[in-house]
Amino acid sequence: MLHAVIMAGGRGTRFWPASRETRPKQFLAITGEKSLLQQTVDRILPLIPPEHIIVVTGEVCREETCRHLPELPAENIIAEPLGRNTAPCIGLAALFIRKKNPRGIMVVLPADHAVTNEDAFRGVITRAAAAAAAEPSLVTIGIRPSLPETGFGYIERGEPAALSTDADIYRVAAFREKPDAETARSFLEKGTFYWNSGIFVWTIPVIMDAIAGNLPDLYGELLALEPTLGTDGEAAAIRAAYERISPVSIDYGVMEKTPNVLIVTGDFGWNDLGSWDALAELAPKDERGNVLRGTVVAVDTNNALVLGRGKLIALVGVEDIVVVEQDDAILVLKRGKSQDVRKVVDHLEHNDLKRFL
Amino acid sequence: MLHAVIMAGGRGTRFWPASRETRPKQFLAITGEKSLLQQTVDRILPLIPPEHIIVVTGEVCREETCRHLPELPAENIIAEPLGRNTAPCIGLAALFIRKKNPRGIMVVLPADHAVTNEDAFRGVITRAAAAAAAEPSLVTIGIRPSLPETGFGYIERGEPAALSTDADIYRVAAFREKPDAETARSFLEKGTFYWNSGIFVWTIPVIMDAIAGNLPDLYGELLALEPTLGTDGEAAAIRAAYERISPVSIDYGVMEKTPNVLIVTGDFGWNDLGSWDALAELAPKDERGNVLRGTVVAVDTNNALVLGRGKLIALVGVEDIVVVEQDDAILVLKRGKSQDVRKVVDHLEHNDLKRFL
Numbered sequence: 171m172l173h174a175v176i177m178a179g180g181r182g183t184r185f186w187p188a189s190r191e192t193r194p195k196q197f198l199a200i201t202g203e204k205s206l207l208q209q210t211v212d213r214i215l216p217l218i219p220p221e222h223i224i225v226v227t228g229e230v231c232r233e234e235t236c237r238h239l240p241e242l243p244a245e246n247i248i249a250e251p252l253g254r255n256t257a258p259c260i261g262l263a264a265l266f267i268r269k270k271n272p273r274g275i276m277v278v279l280p281a282d283h284a285v286t287n288e289d290a291f292r293g294v295i296t297r298a299a300a301a302a303a304a305e306p307s308l309v310t311i312g313i314r315p316s317l318p319e320t321g322f323g324y325i326e327r328g329e330p331a332a333l334s335t336d337a338d339i340y341r342v343a344a345f346r347e348k349p350d351a352e353t354a355r356s357f358l359e360k361g362t363f364y365w366n367s368g369i370f371v372w373t374i375p376v377i378m379d380a381i382a383g384n385l386p387d388l389y390g391e392l393l394a395l396e397p398t399l400g401t402d403g404e405a406a407a408i409r410a411a412y413e414r415i416s417p418v419s420i421d422y423g424v425m426e427k428t429p430n431v432l433i434v435t436g437d438f439g440w441n442d443l444g445s446w447d448a449l450a451e452l453a454p455k456d457e458r459g460n461v462l463r464g465t466v467v468a469v470d471t472n473n474a475l476v477l478g479r480g481k482l483i484a485l486v487g488v489e490d491i492v493v494v495e496q497d498d499a500i501l502v503l504k505r506g507k508s509q510d511v512r513k514v515v516d517h518l519e520h521n522d523l524k525r526f527l
Numbered sequence: 528m529l530h531a532v533i534m535a536g537g538r539g540t541r542f543w544p545a546s547r548e549t550r551p552k553q554f555l556a557i558t559g560e561k562s563l564l565q566q567t568v569d570r571i572l573p574l575i576p577p578e579h580i581i582v583v584t585g586e587v588c589r590e591e592t593c594r595h596l597p598e599l600p601a602e603n604i605i606a607e608p609l610g611r612n613t614a615p616c617i618g619l620a621a622l623f624i625r626k627k628n629p630r631g632i633m634v635v636l637p638a639d640h641a642v643t644n645e646d647a648f649r650g651v652i653t654r655a656a657a658a659a660a661a662e663p664s665l666v667t668i669g670i671r672p673s674l675p676e677t678g679f680g681y682i683e684r685g686e687p688a689a690l691s692t693d694a695d696i697y698r699v700a701a702f703r704e705k706p707d708a709e710t711a712r713s714f715l716e717k718g719t720f721y722w723n724s725g726i727f728v729w730t731i732p733v734i735m736d737a738i739a740g741n742l743p744d745l746y747g748e749l750l751a752l753e754p755t756l757g758t759d760g761e762a763a764a765i766r767a768a769y770e771r772i773s774p775v776s777i778d779y780g781v782m783e784k785t786p787n788v789l790i791v792t793g794d795f796g797w798n799d800l801g802s803w804d805a806l807a808e809l810a811p812k813d814e815r816g817n818v819l820r821g822t823v824v825a826v827d828t829n830n831a832l833v834l835g836r837g838k839l840i841a842l843v844g845v846e847d848i849v850v851v852e853q854d855d856a857i858l859v860l861k862r863g864k865s866q867d868v869r870k871v872v873d874h875l876e877h878n879d880l881k882r883f884l
Contacts, residue, residue, distance in 0.1 A: 486858070487867055
């Protein structure tokens with residue numbers, strides 16, 4: 171039985187001013203009519219029924235998450251009291267699934283990524299689930315790279331896993347952090363490197379064992395939490411546990427330290443939408459390379475991404491620019507500089523401008 | 528006796544979105560706390576009392592003009608029913624002055640220019656008035672050029688006028704339209720060319736004679752209008768006359784065709800503020816060349832002019848850019864392209880976006 175865990179714990183820094191503390195990226199409809207979160211659920215619904223989809227989010231985002239996902243049972247929206255990175259989030263979700271289905275298969279999905287080919291996506295998830303069922307392993311999804319992208323982490327494949335269910339699955343040789351441009355080019359040339367999508371598939375026993383073996387403190391907290399789930403003491407117990415738990419990512423805490431990691435490779439128009447630049451690259455453009463939403467007048471303007479929201483936005487003679495209007499703020503960003511948007515957020519935090527966070 | 532005529536009939540196209548049909552440039556406080564119109568009046572007040580200052584503006588702007596200038600008698604704000612360029616405007620104002628003071632001296636001032644050295648400005652006006660009183664002539668004010676500016680018209684000086692009152696005044700050899708860059712450089716090298724400030728000084732008899740000689744149709748309309756001034760029929764008579772009058776500038780219609788034109792030269796930090804670029808060049812800058820008004824966060828940003836109005840405006844990695852926020856519109860303009868702002872205004876006129884004009 172498949173279960174989905176949608177990780178929706180992000181902070182709203184990179185997509186400022188659209189994303190905010192109480193409106194992180196997954197709530198934004200930046201690639202279409204629906205929010206990224208809604209799209210993430212819609213994308214997996216043909217494979218997994220709503221009652222088997224769990225969303226883990228921050229406490230301040232719980233209500234908004236429920237509003238975005240009316241088709242999910244409210245008890246499937248789990249609120250973390252504090253952000254502790256992905257390993258505790260996945261461990262907590264695994265506990266909830268284990269209550270219902272101790273041997274269930276868990277598909278972990280980030281809430282705020284883009285996928286353009288949903289059929290291909292579900293095909294890859296199905297193959298990964300079959301692999302996770304066939305061999306006790308942590309299955310990652312690697313995206314066949316089309317560019318020497320420096321904004322993503324990479325996974326190097328090793329030997330074929332030679333599973334009876336699927337010949338085209340590999341053991342993972344190594345996880346690699348975001349590379350510099352030269353390294354990224356060499357990855358692309360070698361042909362054995364894949365973008366790390368942050369999508370994982372495994373059975374409950376396998377992930378719990380992996381946490382037990384690699385993050386014993388976290389495992390202890392989870393075991394202690396388990397009997398409180400579904401009781402009146404649940405929220406207080408989770409809060410107390412989270413105050414003790416150290417933040418650690420599933421990649422660093424578990425995946426990189428576990429031998430039985432497999433990679434299923436695919437190509438389904440994935441993008442982690444890490445920045446305004448990523449969105450600008452991804453969005454469908456007009457003949458001048460412009461993406462213009464809202465009431466926009468563009469004179470002699472090329473490669474602009476404009477997201478208007480009420481005001482008329484007029485551009486004259488500009489190139490390679492991102493303009494984002496929100497009710498209380500406007501961002502004007504040079505394309506290629508979107509990593510520096512966090513400097514604006516830092517400035518707001520430290521200069522009595524917290525109301526814009 | 529000196530009289531000032533402030534010409535405030537401009538349309539709000541070049542400073543869109545700050546300037547609008549009902550809020551042309553002279554109403555904007557783009558160089559300080561006060562509007563350009565208020566600054567124009569303040570600048571001449573030490574020389575000319577309020578009751579001798581006339582403002583000619585469009586009918587839709589009459590009330591706003593009165594609001595900006597409470598120190599002026601309301602009857603000194605003259606409304607033109609239609610824009611007919613500067614010659615009819617000046618002729619109409621001359622009629623009003625002639626009623627009170629048939630031999631008065633008239634100082635014609637555009638309402639929307641910038642002057643940084645007001646003492647020098649008044650010194651030049653005083654010298655020009657003395658010249659206009661000493662010899663029956665049309666006196667222009669030429670600005671000693673500091674740059675090969677292509678955005679201004681030029682005046683070439685001729686022989687010294689050799690007036691008993693002021694040795695440093697010249698006859699005008701020629702008026703020149705806005706030059707191309709090469710011509711502008713040659714003007715600067717020659718040292719006998721001056722920026723045409725659009726400021727004129729003459730006596731009422733001299734300007735009326737010059738209109739009579741060069742624009743006889745206009746002169747006929749003015750003579751017919753004269754007896755209606757101050758009567759109940761004034762407004763209707765002006766409207767009827769303006770519907771017949773052809774638009775013509777004082778430069779083309781009179782100045783360029785009259786032999787007795789003098790030039791008083793000066794340097795008083797004048798700028799006609801013809802565009803956002805002109806304002807960006809003129810405004811005092813910080814160490815990165817930025818002019819930032821409003822709530823602005825600038826990261827890695829150079830040579831930006833930002834006029835905020837309510838929203839936080841964040842800039843990241845941009846250069847040579849103008850950002851102007853208004854209640855209903857935002858302009859993002861590359862510096863050097865501000866002549867193209869009128870293309871935005873054209874687009875608004877022809878695409879059902881007239882509410883933004």
